[in-house]
Amino acid sequence: MRKMIKPCGLHCIKVKHLGVELGQQIILEDINLHIHCGSLNAVVGRNGAGKSTLIRAILGEMAHTGTIEFKDRENGRIQKLKIGYVPQTLNIEKQTPVSVYDMIASYHSNVPVFLMKSRKMKEQILECLKIFEADNLLNQQVCNLSGGELQRVLLSMAIMDSPNLLLLDEPVSGIDQNGMELFYKTIYHLKEHYDLAIILISHDLDYVKRYADKVILLDKTILRQGTVKEVFESEAFAEVFQVRPKGSVRELGILSERLNSSGKDIDNFQQRKEER
């Protein structure tokens, strides 16, 4: 884990003409993004707009057209992009004997977790867990963690080998209002103190409004991107979320709640589909 440093602002990630097709169906087309390190970028859009697909394409899990480049802005050198990913949920049932150590080590170590615990790995993991005040969870079973605890553990894991880009699927279930607040505060803290860029899929417009540096409104392609104000007051935004431009905060609240609950259904559905 790298020491805390101020974001340098000199790196950027460029996504050019990214497109995803599934059979005959176009899921994403002509996505162009320019992401700076030290910025929090929120992706919003209705259900089925391709938000999760965008993340999976950036991760390389889904075949896509177009390019993703990671550049040093000073000398234009292209580097290898390291991506940290925080999934919405894990595919884990009650009573599964997987501890937090087991889970993190399975992704980050070659020492077989069924045989022994590597001390070096354990210390590395503890160091990262400490950042999110989760070091007491090391030996807990993953399936017994609360939603908020799991999120902190997953975040620790995602930043373990200092990624340049952090991709987050905002949790929609198992986290209460306080937990959400904490989640966003943690993300904000990460952004301020580490040299990385964040792309966050969000279902909660209220939080986006408060924390995001840049908002990307997605529906198959990017309808609008820019600052919170620019996007929230745009026509496209009003159309997608069916609010009048300059909608009041209260309206946004109701809207985000509605979005939240329908988001749950879709995400559960997708999770089920993935499990198959």
Add this chain to the structure above:
Amino acid sequence: MEIFSWLQYDFMKYAFLAVLIITPLFGLMGTMIVNRKMAFFSDALGHSALTGIAVGVVFGVENTNLSMVVFAIIFALLLNQISSRVAASTDTVISVFSSFSIALGLAILSRGGNFSRYSSILVGDILSITPEEILYLAFIFAVTFVFWLLGFNKLLAVSLNRTLAKSRRISAAWMENLFAVLTALIVMVSIKWVGILIINALLILPAASARNISEHMREYHFFSVLFSVFSGVLGLVVSYYVNVATGPAIVILASVIYFVTYVWGRKNNL
């Protein structure tokens, strides 16, 4: 010594050796099969053994063991592919394939009314094992153990979240296919001694029991292998003295262990 009198016969010695080699494998593989909810998958694999033999008979292959293994591997890979693509639930897809394959096998083998020649494979006979076959087992044991050492972490990673695994550059498809092939191999080499009807129980029960009382992966594997070897050896001895088929004796013991661990785990809130 009186307790080891059963070891005076060669067939018992071979059976004992075979049990010592194969049960730890069942214990190991079982942990992942249970974690990944693949119980039905391994069951279907077992059933495909009949079809494998039938295919061998149809094509006039002399060694039906070979056709059985080859068919099972193809069957496993096919199941993996199809269940990841078809929108219907995995259970349904596996069930369709499993039924089709067992029906095809039964139809071919029962042609002319000589199915009884093959019926021994349903229950299995561990006492028929030969030294040469024990060598095969030892080979599979080595392969599986090496795979487990090198690949277990990745396999676990993939089972927890495929996209997350991808972000760590772990290929989900590769790991899943390798695991399926290995499961097919193990099921096929042991099916003659264990029998189609109960082979799945040996894969599932030890791991399921271990799950009842374990909190992390080391405990899980330790108990799973321990229960598997224990019920295997004790089952063999009991079957010798009580004069019942070995496979069922092992499964009964493994089931008893399951119930005991279940109660114990509930009591201790694990």
